[in-house]
Amino acid sequence: MMGTLAAEMIGKWMKEYEGKLLDTADFIFCHPEVSLKEKASSRALAGCLEQMGFSVQWELAGFETAFAAQWGSGHPVIGFLAEYDALPGLGQEVTATHAPTGEAGHGCGHNLLGTACAGAAGALKAWMEKEQIPGTIRVYGCPAEEIVVGKIRMNEAGVFDDLDVAVTWHPFDRNRVSYDIWQAQDIKNYRFYGTAAHASKHPELGRSALDAAELMNVGVNYLREHVADDVRMHYTYTNTDGPANIVPDHAATNYFIRSSKWERTEDASSRVDDCARGAAIMTGTRVEIERVTKNKEMKVNRTLAETFYHAMEEVPVPEYTGEELEFAAKISKEAGLANDGVYFTGLEPLEAEPVRLAIGTDVSDVSHTVPTVMLSAAAMCKGTPLHHWAATAQAGMSIGTKGMLYAAECMALGCAKLLEDPKCLEKVWEEHRK
Secondary structure, X not given: OHHHHHHHHHHHHHHHHHHHHHHHHHHXXXXXXXXXXXXXXXXXXXXXXXXXXXXXXXXHHHOOOOEEXXXXXXXXXXXXXXXXXXXXXXXEOOOOOOOEOOOOEOOOOHHHHHHHHHHHHHHHHHHHHHHOXXXXXXXXXXOOOOOOOHHHHHHHOOOOXXXXXXXXXXXXXXXXXXXXXXXXXXXXXXXXXXXXXXXXXXXXXXXXXXXXXXXHHHHHHHHHHHOOOOOEEEEEEOOOOOOOOEOOOEEEEEEEEEEOOHHHHHHHHHHHHHHHHXXXXXXXXXXXXXXXXEEOOOOOOHHHHHHHHHHHHHOOOOOOOHHHHHHHHXXXXXXXXXXXXXXXXXXXXXXXXXXXXXXXXXXXXXXXXXXXXXXXXXXOOXXXXXXXXXXXXXXXXXXHHHHHHHHHHHHHHHHHHHHXXXXXXHHHHHHHOO
16 A cells, blocks of 8 residues: 555656656757766756755766765665766757757767656655655766766765665666666777888888787787677777878777676786787887776666566556657658567566676666666667667657656655665665675
8 A cells, every 4th residue: 555655646746847857858958968078967957956855966076067966864875876968979850850960969868867867856755755754865966977987986986885775767668677787898998109110111110000909909809719608899990090101100999898797808808908918019019008997797686676666567658649659650760660660568577587788887886886776768669779869869859758757757666665665675785795
């Protein structure tokens, strides 16, 4: 009965504050800002939370655009992890045809992600006040997820250390508890330095940094045979300037090294470093290795997953208008989305075992500090890939915001279930410590 009352109260609050949440999401969508530049976006989200009665502290872990909005006191402390950075070059008009703006855009739906976290916090606060439930709610404004640094540095600075649980979600094309192992990643830059010379007249005086970079990549490509099946190593050249008749004295590459376990990622990354050092020795050049960022794999928590799945069962999935279904059909055809005309479905069952994903997020590091749960909600029609213009288009209209409001309600109700049953939270921590 308590769960039903909480669901009714949270649902009522969501309807009352829907307009404010829609305005916030729309503002962030219309003012897209890339990682570490999210000044207007972070201020808009923090302002929304202040209007709900939260106090805001700025510049966490040295980030100008990071904040913590807090209400309440004492334990348990529930933290919502909000994001708001956009992607460069993914600006798109809100239309079902490709109409790029030439600016940054929310091709990952972070205008919805952060706003839903604020909505969940506000709804949970209203319920806790009404029922006189003790505890603290904190919304973290987390910058720079797209370059995988925000939450990692915040976590290293101890920002999340006093949380009892961390909660977030991500826009996708389906509704489910994200019982997923997001990848562990090591991202590095390799810079080779040699000696320039005329490539025809005095080639013997040159020491080619480009040769070193190419030999490194050859070594890595042979290495692929001798790493675990789930290890992925991707690279690109980050400078290719200069005429061919000059021996290049500088060459640089960027590498992503990933797997579903940090230990395997770290081992493969160390061996990639050896390929770089060996290539430098072979060519008489020098190499500098820079770690851009790294993150562990997601640590899933079955108790949290089941608790939030039960909450999602109580919240009705969005219903779509004829106009929205027409938009989904048109954008599916225009973008070549694979959905066979099935654009939206209901709540998907919770998997019996964790699902390995081929993508990473900085949320993963938080999950090793505090029990963490992530939900997914359909903020785009089936088959829409993230980091794509079709995702941006839907993040800016009612298809996206319906998913946002649904996610907010599910997160709030899941947290209410945790607060109603202290033994559940104890079980969450017992599992986390294993």
